[in-house]
Amino acid sequence: MSGQYHRSHSRAWFLERPGYIRFMIRELTSFFVAAYLVVLILTLGRAAAGEAALAEWLQALSGTGWMVAHGVALVMAVWHAVTWFKAVPQAMPIFIGEKKLDAPVAAVLMGYGPWLTVTAGVVWWAVR
Amino acid sequence: MSGAARGGGKGGRPARPSSEAFWWALFSAGGVMAALFVPAFILTTGFLLPSSDAMAAAGGAGKVAAAVGWWPVRVAIFGIVALSLFHCAHRIRHTLMDLGLRRAGGVLKVLCYGGAAAGCVWLGAVLARV
Numbered sequence: 001m002s003g004q005y006h007r008s009h010s011r012a013w014f015l016e017r018p019g020y021i022r023f024m025i026r027e028l029t030s031f032f033v034a035a036y037l038v039v040l041i042l043t044l045g046r047a048a049a050g051e052a053a054l055a056e057w058l059q060a061l062s063g064t065g066w067m068v069a070h071g072v073a074l075v076m077a078v079w080h081a082v083t084w085f086k087a088v089p090q091a092m093p094i095f096i097g098e099k100k101l102d103a104p105v106a107a108v109l110m111g112y113g114p115w116l117t118v119t120a121g122v123v124w125w126a127v128r
Numbered sequence: 129m130s131g132a133a134r135g136g137g138k139g140g141r142p143a144r145p146s147s148e149a150f151w152w153a154l155f156s157a158g159g160v161m162a163a164l165f166v167p168a169f170i171l172t173t174g175f176l177l178p179s180s181d182a183m184a185a186a187g188g189a190g191k192v193a194a195a196v197g198w199w200p201v202r203v204a205i206f207g208i209v210a211l212s213l214f215h216c217a218h219r220i221r222h223t224l225m226d227l228g229l230r231r232a233g234g235v236l237k238v239l240c241y242g243g244a245a246a247g248c249v250w251l252g253a254v255l256a257r258v
Contacts, residue, residue, distance in 0.1 A: 011228045027226070030219035033162050036170055037209055037216070041251050043173050044205070047192050048257035055189035061178035062185070070174025077170055081163035091156075115164055122168035125195070126176040126188075 026083045032076035085111025151218050151241070158215025161208045193258075202255045210248045217244035 014024040046057040060066070089106035101109075177188035195201050221240040225233055 006230065014226075024223075024226075027219055027223040030216040030223065033166055033212065034216035034220065036166065036174075037213055037247065040169060040173060040209065041247065041254060043192075044196065044251070044258065045254045047189070047196055048254050051186070051189045051193050054192060055182070055186040058178045058185040058188050059180060059182065061174065062180045066178070067175070070170055074167060074170045074174065077162070077166045080159075081167055084159050084163040088160075111163070115167075118164050119168040119171070122165075122172055123176065126172045126191070 026079065029076040029080040029083075032073045033080060036070075036073040036077065081111075081115060085115070151214075154211065154214040155218035156215075158211035158213070158218075160211075162212040162215050165208045166212060196255070196258045202258060206248075206251060206255055209251055210244075213244040213247045213251075214241070217241050 014020040043054070043057060043061075046054040061070075085107045088110050089101070089103040092110075094101040094106055094110075177185075177192065179185045179188065196205070217240040221233075221236045224236055229236060
């Protein structure tokens with residue numbers, strides 16, 4: 001934005017401190033999640049084309065390249081979730097009366113608990 | 129308090145209304161959706177349903193077809209994926225600005241949010257045909 005001062009820094013500023021590297025990895029998760037969402041919409045598109053087309057697509061997705069890509073996307077998506085659940089109690093502290101709910105308890109109630117419930121439900125649907 | 133801190137514009141002129149709060153709200157809502165649902169979706173469509181065996185793949189396809197045939201599932205998928213797309217768009221925009229593309233901020237805004245909006249239209253069209 002014009003009229004504002006921005007300190008000049010190198011393009012590789014995020015390599016200067018471990019905290020900056022962690023910050024950048026967290027931000028980069030969004031590229032992988034976005035790429036997966038495109039693949040998910042493609043998968044839904046195959047479902048719209050009919051069960052036979054989707055079955056053919058699911059066979060293609062069992063290839064090594066797709067498995068590796070999904071593995072990388074999964075690691076990044078899990079990292080997004082973990083860092084998100086860490087940030088939520090800081091951004092939205094919960095107060096019970098005057099007392100702030102401890103961050104680990106809030107992370108379980110607002111993050112890990114719902115996350116594991118959703119994941120268990122979806123996995124149960126897929127494997128039953 | 130400075131003019132900037134009050135939300136004032138340059139030279140004491142009132143600032144234009146900013147859309148940033150709106151994009152941050154979408155970012156937050158999408159962040160929750162992506163955190164809660166995307167790992168489970170990747171496990172399912174990336175590992176549990178794909179199979180090199182034709183019969184197993186057909187079984188997986190039937191399962192998906194039955195699920196997305198129910199409209200509440202389609203509505204839920206649309207909400208989850210649309211918000212997640214805007215979450216990613218916001219983060220990608222800010223990451224690219226942090227990596228030195230701050231001068232191209234306006235173009236990035238159009239590309240990132242426009243891309244997310246295009247993804248939503250594509251997703252809507254796909255889900256309408258399921």
